[in-house]
Amino acid sequence: ANVEALKVDDTRRATSKNLDVLKEFEKVAKKNEANFVVIGHVDAGKSTLMGRLLYDLKVVDQRTIDRYRRDAEKMGKSSFALAWVLDQGTEERSRGVTIDIAVNKFSTDKTNFTILDAPGHQDFIPNMIAGASQADFAVLVIDASTGAFESGLRGQTKEHALLVRSMGVSRIIIAVNKLETVSWSQERFDEISQQVSAFLSSAGFQPKNIAFIPCSGLHGDNIVRRSTEPALTSWYSGSTLVEELDKSEPVTRALDKPLRITIGDIFRGGVQNPLSVSGRIESGSLQVGDALLTQPATQKCFIKALEVDSEPADWAVAGQNVTLHLSDIDPIHLKIGDLLCSPSSPIINIKEFKAKVLAFEFLTPMQIDVHRGRLHTTGKIREISSLLDKVTGATAGKKRPRIVKPGQLARVIVELETAAPLEPPGRVVLRSNGATVAAGLLE
Numbered sequence: 117a118n119v120e121a122l123k124v125d126d127t128r129r130a131t132s133k134n135l136d137v138l139k140e141f142e143k144v145a146k147k148n149e150a151n152f153v154v155i156g157h158v159d160a161g162k163s164t165l166m167g168r169l170l171y172d173l174k175v176v177d178q179r180t181i182d183r184y185r186r187d188a189e190k191m192g193k194s195s196f197a198l199a200w201v202l203d204q205g206t207e208e209r210s211r212g213v214t215i216d217i218a219v220n221k222f223s224t225d226k227t228n229f230t231i232l233d234a235p236g237h238q239d240f241i242p243n244m245i246a247g248a249s250q251a252d253f254a255v256l257v258i259d260a261s262t263g264a265f266e267s268g269l270r271g272q273t274k275e276h277a278l279l280v281r282s283m284g285v286s287r288i289i290i291a292v293n294k295l296e297t298v299s300w301s302q303e304r305f306d307e308i309s310q311q312v313s314a315f316l317s318s319a320g321f322q323p324k325n326i327a328f329i330p331c332s333g334l335h336g337d338n339i340v341r342r343s344t345e346p347a348l349t350s351w352y353s354g355s356t357l358v359e360e361l362d363k364s365e366p367v368t369r370a371l372d373k374p375l376r377i378t379i380g381d382i383f384r385g386g387v388q389n390p391l392s393v394s395g396r397i398e399s400g401s402l403q404v405g406d407a408l409l410t411q412p413a414t415q416k417c418f419i420k421a422l423e424v425d426s427e428p429a430d431w432a433v434a435g436q437n438v439t440l441h442l443s444d445i446d447p448i449h450l451k452i453g454d455l456l457c458s459p460s461s462p463i464i465n466i467k468e469f470k471a472k473v474l475a476f477e478f479l480t481p482m483q484i485d486v487h488r489g490r491l492h493t494t495g496k497i498r499e500i501s502s503l504l505d506k507v508t509g510a511t512a513g514k515k516r517p518r519i520v521k522p523g524q525l526a527r528v529i530v531e532l533e534t535a536a537p538l539e540p541p542g543r544v545v546l547r548s549n550g551a552t553v554a555a556g557l558l559e
């Protein structure tokens with residue numbers, strides 16, 4: 117099908133209420149919205165810390181926690197109870213690790229937050245990438261206990277921090293966790309803060325966008341409740357984690373940009389409608405009756421009904437998670453990772469793109485898998501155009517180097533096997549043989 121031809125056809129059904137969606141949104145928008153990703157080495161205490169946050173904010177009740185505690189004790193892992201707040205699947209529980217992004221929401225007086233939980237296990241990097249591609253900021257959890265910080269730095273701590281930075285995340289909050297295991301030592305906290313700051317600056321984070329919080333997720337010190345431990349309060353009177361989270365700048369929602377949704381899930385044979393999709397609206401807005409264009413299949417369909425956060429709704433805007441009940445389309449044209457846009461300002465399928473990427477492994481002209489959120493496709497690095505300065509982003513060194521070394525920033529041209537809907541400022545990840553080799557931004 118031809119994109120131009122689909123544009124002129126009808127763009128809205130008669131069933132539409134023809135709302136001014138942006139006006140409707142202004143009437144109800146009260147709070148700032150923020151999404152964040154949680155990163156750090158396996159066992160740093162990410163799940164426990166987030167479970168503690170949700171528990172102390174009363175998002176989960178005492179009965180649920182008690183039930184988790186009983187289940188956990190039966191398995192001989194009582195300390196996992198808090199972590200299970202985030203990991204609802206039984207498979208995850210019996211393994212004791214988080215294996216997929218569990219999306220959880222909570223609110224303070226100022227902000228509605230969504231936690232895009234990122235597991236620490238090496239194999240789970242693709243899930244973390246999906247999280248990082250939607251994050252407004254990152255929370256890096258560091259295990260301060262003796263030896264653990266050092267092995268974490270050699271492990272996933274650095275890789276995760278580089279990954280989120282190269283995906284365009286500029287603000288990072290560091291939870292210096294398990295600090296009670298070193299008797300709330302200020303010396304230990306300072307040593308960790310200095311080393312991590314130095315590393316984060318070299319990765320391109322600006323000092324004003326880095327904050328450190330001494331805390332204990334397990335005991336709940338400085339998460340929501342301000343710690344009363346004299347050994348800590350004698351030298352620290354700064355923010356708790358939740359106070360720091362609340363300092364998030366209002367996210368400028370891309371409301372007036374063209375509509376873009378990546379399909380996260382597809383449901384067939386539902387009661388409401390035989391074909392429904394869900395995903396987060398990345399930019400723009402929509403309403404019941406609107407025409408949509410699916411890419412890469414270039415098919416037109418219509419929104420028969422929709423839900424926002426599982427509640428029926430007439431409209432939705434950027435930042436919201438929606439389920440769309442679609443009509444006029446054969447399910448064979450849709451798959452997870454596909455893009456939905458409006459026919460009047462469509463996203464175009466492209467065969468080649470330029471990107472500014474941070475290398476984790478050596479890059480040469482080579483075959484690669486391209487990930488953009490849940491969209492996966494294959495291609496090859498056709499050209500390494502130049503190396504770039506990590507801080508200024510300016511061209512550094514000679515043109516067209518033959519190789520990019522791990523840790524270097526470079527501009528590359530990627531050729532895709534089949535055309536895919538990609539456009540700036542999308543965040544992309546390049547993988548090869550199951551390992552992340554580079555990540556960055558489309559140009």
Ligand code: GDP
Pocket residue numbers: 156157158159160161162163164165195196199212214236293294295296297331332333334335
């Ligand atoms: P994740 O892999 O980063 O999600 O880590 P978990 O939340 O599963 O925690 C790993 C282990 O560290 C568990 O045994 C937790 O009980 C323990 N843990 C987490 N937070 C703390 C803390 O603040 N203090 C102490 N002493 N242990 C903690």
